[in-house]
Amino acid sequence: MDFYIYNTLTGEKAAFKPVSAGKAGIYACGPTVYNYAHIGNLRTYVFEDILVKSLQYFRYQVKHVMNVTDVGHLESDSDTGEDKMAKGSEREGKSVWEIARFYENAFFEDCRRLNIRRPDVVCRATEHIEDMISLIRALERKGYTYTANGNVYFSIDKFPDYSKLADMTLDELQAGSRIEVDPHKKNPLDFVLWFTNSKFKNQIMQWASPWGTGFPGWHIECSAMSMKYLGDSIDIHCGGIDHIPVHHTNEIAQSEAATGHQWVNYWLHGEFLVVDGSKMAKSGGGFLTLTRLIEKGFNALDFRFLCLQSRYRKQLRFSFETLSDAQTAYRKLKGRIQSMVEGIHEGQPVRPEKMIPYKNLFAGHIGDDLNTPNALTVLWDVLKDEALHPGEKQLLVEDFDRIFSLDLLTPPEKQIPISDEVRIKELVEERNRYREEKNWAEADRIRRLLFEMGIILSDANGGTTWEVRL
Numbered sequence: 395m396d397f398y399i400y401n402t403l404t405g406e407k408a409a410f411k412p413v414s415a416g417k418a419g420i421y422a423c424g425p426t427v428y429n430y431a432h433i434g435n436l437r438t439y440v441f442e443d444i445l446v447k448s449l450q451y452f453r454y455q456v457k458h459v460m461n462v463t464d465v466g467h468l469e470s471d472s473d474t475g476e477d478k479m480a481k482g483s484e485r486e487g488k489s490v491w492e493i494a495r496f497y498e499n500a501f502f503e504d505c506r507r508l509n510i511r512r513p514d515v516v517c518r519a520t521e522h523i524e525d526m527i528s529l530i531r532a533l534e535r536k537g538y539t540y541t542a543n544g545n546v547y548f549s550i551d552k553f554p555d556y557s558k559l560a561d562m563t564l565d566e567l568q569a570g571s572r573i574e575v576d577p578h579k580k581n582p583l584d585f586v587l588w589f590t591n592s593k594f595k596n597q598i599m600q601w602a603s604p605w606g607t608g609f610p611g612w613h614i615e616c617s618a619m620s621m622k623y624l625g626d627s628i629d630i631h632c633g634g635i636d637h638i639p640v641h642h643t644n645e646i647a648q649s650e651a652a653t654g655h656q657w658v659n660y661w662l663h664g665e666f667l668v669v670d671g672s673k674m675a676k677s678g679g680g681f682l683t684l685t686r687l688i689e690k691g692f693n694a695l696d697f698r699f700l701c702l703q704s705r706y707r708k709q710l711r712f713s714f715e716t717l718s719d720a721q722t723a724y725r726k727l728k729g730r731i732q733s734m735v736e737g738i739h740e741g742q743p744v745r746p747e748k749m750i751p752y753k754n755l756f757a758g759h760i761g762d763d764l765n766t767p768n769a770l771t772v773l774w775d776v777l778k779d780e781a782l783h784p785g786e787k788q789l790l791v792e793d794f795d796r797i798f799s800l801d802l803l804t805p806p807e808k809q810i811p812i813s814d815e816v817r818i819k820e821l822v823e824e825r826n827r828y829r830e831e832k833n834w835a836e837a838d839r840i841r842r843l844l845f846e847m848g849i850i851l852s853d854a855n856g857g858t859t860w861e862v863r864l
């Protein structure tokens with residue numbers, strides 16, 4: 395069975411053909427670690443997780459690479475605004491390095507709670523400066539760069555295919571990007587590869603380079619690191635739809651200018667999560683985090699379930715009502731599975747001929763550009779089918795959950811009695827006192843004790859929240 399995906403580059407859905415038979419290399423743009431991920435960001439990572447697991451389901455050996463941007467990303471994707479890391483550092487009175495590690499950890503904790511598989515390679519921009527410098531040098535040797543006012547720019551006029559991903563004219567690209575006029579750019583769409591002339595005083599993250607001490611522009615890290623880990627012909631590159639006109643367009647320009655051939659075969663983009671008609675953005679201030687949803691009484695997997703109910707290329711209209719509906723449906727599904735499991739009788743023979751049609755239906759939907767809503771319908775149909783016995787249903791649920799990752803066979807969340815809740819709060823407070831005293835051994839002992847009670851703690855913004863481990 396073929397695996398069909400929609401390719402932004404061609405504007406068509408096509409059967410996936412890998413560069414090397416049986417293998418799939420995927421590069422996904424990762425977080426900029428200056429703040430918590432919001433649920434719009436997390437929706438994109440859920441989509442990419444489904445993509446990775448679907449390729450594995452189709453028996454591809456997947457290598458998934460994701461970067462962590464811990465330097466170089468200005469507020470606007472096109473070289474304007476403040477430095478995001480410096481902004482985080484100023485906001486919280488911590489060093490940029492502390493900010494980067496803190497939010498990187500918070501990001502992977504969110505992923506863990508959402509059952510998102512950790513990529514095979516996670517690469518930090520700050521640990522790949524030499525790779526970026528080599529790539530900029532290659533572009534320089536080929537005549538794609540110029541230096542103005544101390545910064546090294548990529549000249550898009552030298553790369554005729556510049557607008558092929560966004561499928562827009564240069565005028566449209568320019569009109570859409572709200573670019574502040576940088577008088578040093580020859581073309582307003584040119585972008586910085588290396589900054590030596592930082593407009594920010596006390597820029598802390600700086601490195602020596604052939605062009606002087608400075609730091610990389612944002613786009614170069616993805617080209618340099620993807621090619622380092624996946625080679626210069628890559629199967630799939632994905633990210634949020636907002637990356638198409640600037641970030642991914644610039645990535646293509648610099649990568650293909652350097653290699654002289656097509657760089658990525660399939661570009662996949664996840665649509666926005668929208669609240670009250672507008673896209674969720676960190677710069678907007680009041681953005682929603684996963685922890686906020688948990689504090690409001692939801693489980694991380696309620697949110698994952700909500701994401702799977704719509705297709706990744708459609709906008710997801712988020713509200714607490716829709717999340718609440720997803721929670722109800724998810725609990726109903728788990729309840730149904732639980733009673734099905736209780737009805738299993740040992741020794742009933744498994745009949746593959748009864749199961750294979752469902753497996754094919756399921757794979758057909760997943761292989762149709764990750765149609766998770768239809769795949770969920772197949773799951774419901776399996777549960778309703780009286781011709782299947784519970785043991786067969788269990789095997790199918792287990793099989794489908796390799797992609798869904800909804801812990802479908804884990805018993806429903808235990809209800810914590812009020813007395814336990816009081817005890818948990820006391821222990822959390824006790825641990826916080828130890829932390830204030832910097833008595834890490836005692837604080838860790840209590841964390842372990844709570845873990846054994848089935849409680850997971852999250853420390854954020856000077857406070858501690860907890861949730862029940864499923």
Ligand SMILES: [Zn+2]
Nearest residue numbers: 423424616641
């Ligand atoms: Zn990127």
